[in-house]
Amino acid sequence: MTERLLPWLEARWQGVAERLAQGRVPHAMLVTGQPGVGKSAFANTIAAALLCTERDAAGSPCGQCRGCHLRAQGSHPDLNLVQPEESKRIIRVDQVRHLIDFLSLKSQYGGYRVGLVDPADHMNVNAANSILKTLEEPPAGAVLVLVASEPHRLPATIRSRCQQLPLPVPPRESALVWLREQGEGEAMLELAGGAPLQALAYAREGMGEKYQALLKDLADLAGGQRAPVEAALNWQAESLNVLLALMLHAVAGLIRLRTVGVDGMRLRDADRLQALAKGLDLVALHQYLDRLVEARRYVEHPLNEQLVVEELFIAWRRLVQTGRTANRH
Numbered sequence: 409m410t411e412r413l414l415p416w417l418e419a420r421w422q423g424v425a426e427r428l429a430q431g432r433v434p435h436a437m438l439v440t441g442q443p444g445v446g447k448s449a450f451a452n453t454i455a456a457a458l459l460c461t462e463r464d465a466a467g468s469p470c471g472q473c474r475g476c477h478l479r480a481q482g483s484h485p486d487l488n489l490v491q492p493e494e495s496k497r498i499i500r501v502d503q504v505r506h507l508i509d510f511l512s513l514k515s516q517y518g519g520y521r522v523g524l525v526d527p528a529d530h531m532n533v534n535a536a537n538s539i540l541k542t543l544e545e546p547p548a549g550a551v552l553v554l555v556a557s558e559p560h561r562l563p564a565t566i567r568s569r570c571q572q573l574p575l576p577v578p579p580r581e582s583a584l585v586w587l588r589e590q591g592e593g594e595a596m597l598e599l600a601g602g603a604p605l606q607a608l609a610y611a612r613e614g615m616g617e618k619y620q621a622l623l624k625d626l627a628d629l630a631g632g633q634r635a636p637v638e639a640a641l642n643w644q645a646e647s648l649n650v651l652l653a654l655m656l657h658a659v660a661g662l663i664r665l666r667t668v669g670v671d672g673m674r675l676r677d678a679d680r681l682q683a684l685a686k687g688l689d690l691v692a693l694h695q696y697l698d699r700l701v702e703a704r705r706y707v708e709h710p711l712n713e714q715l716v717v718e719e720l721f722i723a724w725r726r727l728v729q730t731g732r733t734a735n736r737h
């Protein structure tokens with residue numbers, strides 16, 4: 409194979425490859441797993457194996473044949489990749505209709521017709537309904553590969569018609585070996601929830617610095633050195649998605665500090681968090697965590713992000729103040 413499979417996905421791949429080698433190809437597969445475990449790469453390997461004309465006995469693509477070359481160049485006529493259009497996060501119904509038309513055509517190279525939808529959990533309702541019809545009556549020779557970090561956002565009727573392929577988060581040691589091969593350390597692994605590709609992306613995006621900046625803002629808000637509106641301005645240029653990931657990590661860390669204490673943490677920034685955690689109410693922290701999870705829904709909708717950030721900072725300050733007032737009594 410030209411493209412090396414991510415090492416922690418090898419065992420999962422064996423299972424898929426075996427089915428392909430035996431000709432037992434499901435007409436739809438759903439690759440799931442948290443962000444950064446390698447879902448897109450895995451889905452691409454499935455597509456590669458389906459389009460390869462010289463698959464080895466174990467079911468893996470050869471990386472050499474015309475099918476493999478065309479796929480690697482992104483120009484295989486029997487492969488259709490559906491993604492959200494640039495700057496948008498939604499896959500629309502006309503994109504899916506185009507895919508369905510594509511799947512119903514005859515194969516150009518006499519093999520499978522492969523449709524790859526990544527991320528499938530970003531299809532809007534109409535798009536999802538549209539793809540459901542194809543899953544109910546799949547055209548002969550067509551294979552759909554769906555990718556989703558949040559498969560629960562897909563209708564159950566779609567999920568039940570796909571063979572589900574959940575990808576694991578690798579053991580910490582394997583993740584570290586791989587990260588070192590990429591020239592990175594462990595700093596971002598925890599923030600990335602143990603997912604190596606996410607940790608690598610975070611390291612290269614400077615998430616570590618951003619996290620430190622957030623902890624400072626949270627401390628300044630708590631101490632009254634900064635107003636919520638001011639703090640929100642600091643994050644104006646940042647995507648809400650990134651800020652929420654950082655805040656979720658910080659608040660989850662605070663909750664862990666209040667429950668299992670510093671011993672249970674593998675955080676370099678435990679000192680900073682400890683100072684923040686002082687006097688905070690655990691119930692209120694959990695409520696705040698819920699609020700952050702809830703705020704992630706807004707990421708999908710066009711609305712005033714700045715307002716969302718301000719509200720989160722105001723709620724944070726209230727949380728700190730309430731905790732401290734309560735502790736004085």
Ligand SMILES: [Zn+2]
Binds near residue numbers: 470
């Ligand atoms: Zn090949």
